Amino acid sequence: MKLELKDVVCGYGPNVIVKQASMGVAEGDVLCLLGPNGVGKTTLFKSILGFLKLLDGEILLGGKNIAGWSRKLFAREVAYVPQAHNTPFPFKVLDVILMGRTPYLRPFSAPGKEDRNLVKNIMASLDILALENKLYTEISGGEKQLVLIARALAQQAKILVMDEPTSNLDFGNQIKVLNQIRKLSRENLGIIMTTHFPDHVFICANKVAIIRDGFLHKIGNPETVVTRENLREVYGVNVSVENISFTSGYKAKVCVPEVV
Template structure:
């Protein structure tokens, strides 16, 4: 599966937040969107998913314009993992994951035994099958994130869109989620995710799209895009890009902030630390 954006512009009403963006993501690849709050990462996701109307350009799946696709067919091809989710009722984990089969059901139809089996398979695939009888609202944040990924996998998508999949997770659970992201890509999924941590792109060996203010963007490998100058320009923070030796002998890149040398922009309109609401 190939997801392509051609000269895409998107935003809210007449206000454009992302302008003339073109990128390509393919099966077996992780594409990581980086950038400070307010540059349009979530806006772009909402547009790809059809929650916001595309202002200009085209969104293509395997060369076909998705604007012509029925929503049900699109939902079968593209899965979505939100930052957080709390259902209004205390569903079991298996019930929440089975909801991922909705796009495959007819009007007023109930999940079949096959649908439930697919949901159980998704939980086992992520190593959290033991949670299936637990109440979703009573499990930990890290477990919930795995359940949301399992729900998306239950759609049997070719493209998986993940909006800050490690947000609000402790360090251990962040790494566990990233390990699953890597594994899913190796199994053939096209994974597109946002993150506030440049190191996540290094850990996922990802292609990177760095969105900056004034509708600027750069696209390339993590090593090409995550540079000391680009991080200073995007976030107003000085960093040092280094390399560590992994257990397998393969070097692992790391982005280390130089806290004492932080040079945040003085103009509050340009600062990454203005406290403005997330997109």
């Protein structure tokens, strides 16, 4: 399954936010969207997910235009992980994740034994099975993010759309979530995500796009797109992109801003 955007234009009525966006995410890809606040990352996601009607262009899934698809059919192919989710109702974690099975249920029916077994296997793979009977309203921010990922995986979709999946998480939980994203890509899911941290691109993405002035300003692999010149141009700060090595032999790149 491949998600393709072809000359997509999106916004609110006459207010165009994103112009002529074209890109693709196939199974196994992690495409990371970078850009400052207000450039249209969330607007683009809302358009992909069908919350906003396209002003122009088309979105294809598996080569088919998704215009006119039912919500149930779309939800079987594309799942969404929001950056925050606060429910006033004290659902158990297991019940929150089971909500991901909704696209496969008949009207007024409840999840069955097979649905519960599938969800528990997903929870085990994310190492959150111990949260099964805890109240979603009482677990930590990092745990909530993993629960939302589990709920999306319960849809058995091939494409995940993740809106700032590490927002409001401490450093340790950020790395935990990013490691899960890497793992999911190796399991052949296609992922498109946003982040405010360019370093995250080097940790989990094989593609990156920078949005600027409503356009996909740069798109390609992390090494050629996440450069000091591009980051300075987009964010307006001086940044050095450095290579570091660990004693274990692991090598990584980090973005170090100049503080004046």
